[in-house]
Amino acid sequence: MDPHFHILLVGDDNANLLVLQQVLDRSCEAEFAFTAQDAVFKLAAKHYDLVISDYTLPDLPLAEFMSSLRRISKPRVLPVIVMSDNDDPDAEEQSFRLGAQDYISKNSRFGVIEYRVMRVLEAEQNRAAMERRYQDQEQKIEKIRQNIVEAFASIIEGRDQLTGLHIQRTASYVSMVVDGLLKKGYYVEELQDEAKRNAIVQSAPLHDIGKIAVSDVILLKPGRLTKDEFEIMKRHARIGGMMIQETLKSIESPLILKTAVDMATYHHEKWNGQGYPDGLKGEQIPLCARVMAIADVFDALVSKRCYKEAFSYEKSFEIIREESGQHFDPLIAEVFLSMKDEIIGMSEGWALGSDEELCALD
Numbered sequence: 001m002d003p004h005f006h007i008l009l010v011g012d013d014n015a016n017l018l019v020l021q022q023v024l025d026r027s028c029e030a031e032f033a034f035t036a037q038d039a040v041f042k043l044a045a046k047h048y049d050l051v052i053s054d055y056t057l058p059d060l061p062l063a064e065f066m067s068s069l070r071r072i073s074k075p076r077v078l079p080v081i082v083m084s085d086n087d088d089p090d091a092e093e094q095s096f097r098l099g100a101q102d103y104i105s106k107n108s109r110f111g112v113i114e115y116r117v118m119r120v121l122e123a124e125q126n127r128a129a130m131e132r133r134y135q136d137q138e139q140k141i142e143k144i145r146q147n148i149v150e151a152f153a154s155i156i157e158g159r160d161q162l163t164g165l166h167i168q169r170t171a172s173y174v175s176m177v178v179d180g181l182l183k184k185g186y187y188v189e190e191l192q193d194e195a196k197r198n199a200i201v202q203s204a205p206l207h208d209i210g211k212i213a214v215s216d217v218i219l220l221k222p223g224r225l226t227k228d229e230f231e232i233m234k235r236h237a238r239i240g241g242m243m244i245q246e247t248l249k250s251i252e253s254p255l256i257l258k259t260a261v262d263m264a265t266y267h268h269e270k271w272n273g274q275g276y277p278d279g280l281k282g283e284q285i286p287l288c289a290r291v292m293a294i295a296d297v298f299d300a301l302v303s304k305r306c307y308k309e310a311f312s313y314e315k316s317f318e319i320i321r322e323e324s325g326q327h328f329d330p331l332i333a334e335v336f337l338s339m340k341d342e343i344i345g346m347s348e349g350w351a352l353g354s355d356e357e358l359c360a361l362d
């Protein structure tokens, strides 16, 4: 057995604790806690691999002690063996019901006690090793995911003549708006979960990935698109959603996958139903796409394109105000406008003026 196991022996039966300590001495370092409170204090201060507790404790019922252990050791589940000096089947059943890994009679032979303690510790060791392997795998998958997102983002930058700044700025606006909505108490149900907020921010750089499928003639056209060209350009939304679905389905969580697909597919929908590809209206449009829409349009307004000069911040915020309830969700527009100074500060922080010219209007 691993000699580095640390065991906490809990109870006020001093003679039994001393015997136990001697039995386990060869393989474990065992310490005492003579009350449940003392045990809780020690467990909060130090890592133990196992708790062996008397069924009857001097200061707390076993149920309360076990629930304190669960709280302290969270998220880990600390293994517990309960010992009793009477062979009460109710106590045994109760111990297992409370989550004990084993129940041992104090009348058992020392060899049996040692064997059963060892079995619980080995199971714990195997569980910890599996958890470490699982975490390693998770980290590798996360790295692959990040690499794919970065590769996608750089492909879009290359195709669309966008600098990385455009993608970084829109992702930053998205992040600020999401935080702003939550602070205002808007869409709390959708945004209170941190994982959902992160999914929106992480997915933002992929929203225009579908532009990969649009020909250079249209994508890089130095001027406004004709009606037919615009129809082709519009396809980038649905194609982007499909690309993300196909490429990331095996490595992304369902939450991130759905968010990224929704953002790419619906970021050109409008609140009034006049957008594309599906002409969704109001809250039919996924929230993540409604947030992306305002970030994307604002950045286009304040950026220089080959067919227009950059609009001033004043003018750009005025357009956002006019489009509230038309292009944009009014609550999101309200939050965006209320964050004017922060948005400008962030935008200037990204050195807006150094962007290359953006040509095609999408």
Ligand SMILES: [Fe+2]
Residues within 6 Å of the ligand: 207, 208, 236, 267, 268, 362
């Ligand atoms: Fe787009």
